[in-house]
Amino acid sequence: MSRLLVWGRNANGQLGDGTTTNNKSQTLIGSCTWKAVAGGDYHSLGIRADDRLLAWGRNNTGQVGDGTTTDRTSPTLIGSCTWKWISARGYHSLGIRADDRLLVWGQNDYGQVGDGTTTNCTSPTLIGSCTWNAVSGGGYHSLGIRADGRLLAWGYNYYGQLGDGTTTDKSSPTLIGSCTWKAVSGGFYHSLGIRADDRLLAWGRNDYGQLGNGTTRNRTSPTLIGSCTWKAISAGGRHSLAIRADDRLLAWGGNSYGQVGDGTTTDRTSPTLIGTCTWKAVAAGTYHSLGIRADDRLLAWGRNDYGQLGDGTTRYRTSPTVVGSCTWKVAAGGGYHSLGLKV
Numbered sequence: 001m002s003r004l005l006v007w008g009r010n011a012n013g014q015l016g017d018g019t020t021t022n023n024k025s026q027t028l029i030g031s032c033t034w035k036a037v038a039g040g041d042y043h044s045l046g047i048r049a050d051d052r053l054l055a056w057g058r059n060n061t062g063q064v065g066d067g068t069t070t071d072r073t074s075p076t077l078i079g080s081c082t083w084k085w086i087s088a089r090g091y092h093s094l095g096i097r098a099d100d101r102l103l104v105w106g107q108n109d110y111g112q113v114g115d116g117t118t119t120n121c122t123s124p125t126l127i128g129s130c131t132w133n134a135v136s137g138g139g140y141h142s143l144g145i146r147a148d149g150r151l152l153a154w155g156y157n158y159y160g161q162l163g164d165g166t167t168t169d170k171s172s173p174t175l176i177g178s179c180t181w182k183a184v185s186g187g188f189y190h191s192l193g194i195r196a197d198d199r200l201l202a203w204g205r206n207d208y209g210q211l212g213n214g215t216t217r218n219r220t221s222p223t224l225i226g227s228c229t230w231k232a233i234s235a236g237g238r239h240s241l242a243i244r245a246d247d248r249l250l251a252w253g254g255n256s257y258g259q260v261g262d263g264t265t266t267d268r269t270s271p272t273l274i275g276t277c278t279w280k281a282v283a284a285g286t287y288h289s290l291g292i293r294a295d296d297r298l299l300a301w302g303r304n305d306y307g308q309l310g311d312g313t314t315r316y317r318t319s320p321t322v323v324g325s326c327t328w329k330v331a332a333g334g335g336y337h338s339l340g341l342k343v
Helices: none
Strands: 003-008 023-028 034-039 043-048 053-057 072-077 083-089 092-097 102-106 121-126 132-137 141-146 150-155 170-186 190-195 200-204 219-224 230-235 239-244 249-253 268-273 279-284 288-293 298-302 317-322 328-333 337-342
Touching: 003 034, 034 337, 043 083, 043 092, 043 337, 092 132, 092 141, 141 170, 141 190, 170 219, 190 230, 190 239, 230 279, 239 279, 239 288, 288 328, 288 337
Parallel strands: 034 083, 034 328, 083 132, 132 170, 170 230, 279 328
Antiparallel strands: 003 023, 003 337, 034 043, 043 053, 053 072, 083 092, 092 102, 102 121, 132 141, 141 150, 150 170, 170 190, 190 200, 200 219, 230 239, 239 249, 249 268, 279 288, 288 298, 298 317, 328 337
16 A cells, blocks of 8 residues: 655645645655545545545635534544545545445535535535446536446536536536546546547637647537547646557646646647656646656656645746656645655
8 A cells, every 4th residue: 555645835734744834845644555645726635545535624615524614734534434536626525435426525606516506515415326437526516427437517617617518507417418438537617538439528618728629719518639549637727638548648738837748838729749758647736737657756847836846846847857766656736735645
């Protein structure tokens, strides 16, 4: 099992080290081992090796899930059940329990919890009666793949980020199209998905080219991107990352801080090949990016004013930069902080 390290902004305790001091170097959290981590804008989630859920950081809308709105600076045990999947973005959190049921909590002013209301939830709230394969939180919206492979979305929809062909908010999970899916990822106002045929689709806000279709026009329905096949995706604040079927990394969208990773600060409206190496995983923060190379080394790039790249500096990086000397299994990007599970 893997040890948890965190770095970057910590004003609300989102690093989980018991302080509110920013840290530009990777910091070990506790002595236990972990299976999964996720970062919201100012909070964090983790699944321990015993499958229990812990959360910490900002809690003004109940996104920690402990029944309060009190910030937590250390990992706090949430409930008594066991979990298999977590996701966080913005001010809400999502999780799939060991029984494959979906629970959501936190901010709900646009219906992003999915319980049919717009009332914030301070504890994990069961959504519907079906079972799920995967979920992802966007800035103010949510996406999920049901056990039958169908895609559902709910929450804020001003830019078409739900993908139902409208710009109307939805407070309950809404079926999107008729195809089946393998993966989804919610950005701040846009969404990415890999269909069952391994093709990439994108929808929602596109002012920085974050959809990757060569334009800056918003899309209210899933739009096919290119002709190749893909194996992993991650949607950031205004940029996108993806690993192609050949394990090469491509990125696109807003690039004012170098978060695309092509050595420039020029926005990209189409998927842009990054470097020459191969990759296992990618994770997008709001304005920064993380990736695990095929050799299990961690690289980071983009905005770094809070030390969220973890290289011991606050210098922005426009190309992937090796961080530390250890090897990694998982990386997660929060708003202005980062989390990783070390091998």
